[in-house]
Amino acid sequence: MNRRQALGVVLGGAWATREISAATRPVIASMEIFQVKVNHRGNWVIVRLKTDTGVTGLGEASHGPGDAATIKLIEQLFASLKGRIAFDVEWLHGYADPIVRQQQNTTAASAVSGLEQAMWDIQGKVLGVPCYELFGGALRRDIRHYANINRCTVERTPAGFRASARRAVAxxxxxxxxxxxxxxxxPGAAGFQAGVDNGVACIEAVREVxxxxxxxxxxxxxxxxxxTGLELVKRMVPLNLYWLEEVTPPPGLPEIDRAAxxxxxxxxxxxxxxxxxxxxQAGSVDIIMPDVKYCGGMLxxxxxxxxxxxxxxxxxxxGPASPIGNAAAAHVCASMPNFLILELGYGEVDWRQNLVTPPERFERGVMKLTDKPGLGIELNEAVAAAHRVA
Ligand SMILES: [Mg+2]
Structure with missing residues (x-):
């Protein structure tokens, strides 16, 4: 008998033998992956896990450096996840952690994050509670979002950004x-200063809107x-920003932060x-921005x-994400004492809200979480199929 089994005996055996009733023992049995075509900025990669009793869970693994590598890794991780129960989130993290750390990009982090979100969706459904109840309960169910208009703006001029901003405000x-x-x-190359000037004019146009x-x-x-970042800070002062994000690579950020x-x-x-x-600890920024698709998932x-x-x-x-990644982040935000505002990849495709049922909805930039179990949404397979990556 090892130490953990011995402790299980002391605790009445429940820990050692995992006596979870059959109804709430969600054994992961199968998986589907949906690759949805969005735009020139990338696709959405959606994972759907299914238990041996037919309970499904959704997660999102989009925006890794390449979908094919992400999907391959999701399949590899799933081979080890199959047969485990959907509560085994920490096991998945421990198993995937060396693989994530070995890579110099977000492929493995996206893969594990997508599977992890789907596990929480299943847990919520099996227990009959929304995911936010599993993360400490909701401090709020109205989740304020900002519209990131960057991904929908093809014309990179003041007129182009002004048009996108007008849509978002409307x-x-x-x-x-x-x-x-x-x-x-x-910085220093020909055209740099003209590029900065155009960017500042775009920001001024959005401030006007x-x-x-x-x-x-x-x-x-x-x-x-x-x-050049410190110069940008000075030019941003009159524009009264809510925040200034990642001006330089990480080593330069503390200096930018001190000056800003x-x-x-x-x-x-x-x-x-x-x-x-x-x-x-380095004092890089005032506000941190973990991404549920890159940081390892909801936990x-x-x-x-x-x-x-x-x-x-x-x-x-x-989080530019599909409605699935957005929902996963929103459920955690509901339970976060230090939550500020959540990102929405605004206006990328006009069928976005219908990728899930019930459709994704924002009222004055706020998403209202419901008391539906799990993430509270299902994939609309007809819409996913209509925009499937060929
Ligand atoms: Mg950013």
Missing amino acids: DGFDAIKLAPFDGIPK LGAKGDLLVDGHDRFDVP PMKTAGGELLYGLPAFKQYL ELKKSAAVAEAFGVPVSPH
Whole structure:
């Protein structure tokens, strides 16, 4: 008898033998993957797990560096997950952790995160409770979102961003993010300054649409070095930003943060609690942005928020995602004491809300979580099939 079995005997045997009643013993039996075509920015990769009694759970593994590699890894991880129960989230993390750490990209992190979310959806359904009840209960069920208009704006000019911002405002959003420096040359290269000037003009155009009271968020997508980043900070001051995100690669962020009079945000690609601790200890940003698709899933999102809570730092999960990844993040946000605002990849496709049933809905930028079990949504297979990646 090992130590854990001995302790199980002391506790009446329940721990050692896992005496979970058949009705609530969700054995993972099969998996389907749906690859949905979105736009030039990427697809949505949806995982659906099924138990031996037919309970299904959804998760999202989109926006890794390549769908094929992500899907291959999901299939590999599933081979070991099959036959386990859907409560075995920590087991999955421990199993996948060395694989994630071995990689220099988000492929494995996306794969494990997608499977993990689906496990929580199953747990909620089997227990008859919404996922937020499994993460400490809801402090709020109204989840405020900002509209990230970056992915839907093809014309990278003030007119292009103005048009996207007008749509978002007409749809009720009062917080908008853009990243208008994508594609500019490196600092010092020809065309850099013109690219920055165009980006600043795009931000000014969105501020005009939002009015003085709207919340304006700017993402630098780490296109700057520290000296040019500090110049950008100065130019952003009159625009009264809600936050300034990832102006430089991580090593430069503490210096940007110290100089910036506005709030700073970042950390969307971080995986693992030591990474969050290090990022926070360095004073990188004022607000951290774990992504439920990259950080390891819903439990890791909650844990990284707890690390931030210890530093007195608010959390605003990153997440251009499908309605499935959005729902997974929203359920954790409901239970987070230090939750600030959640990201929505706005306006990418006009059938977005119908990818799930009931359809995804926002009222004045707020998603209202229901008391339906699990994530509270099902995949609309007809819509997924209509937009299947060929
Ligand atoms: Mg970002």
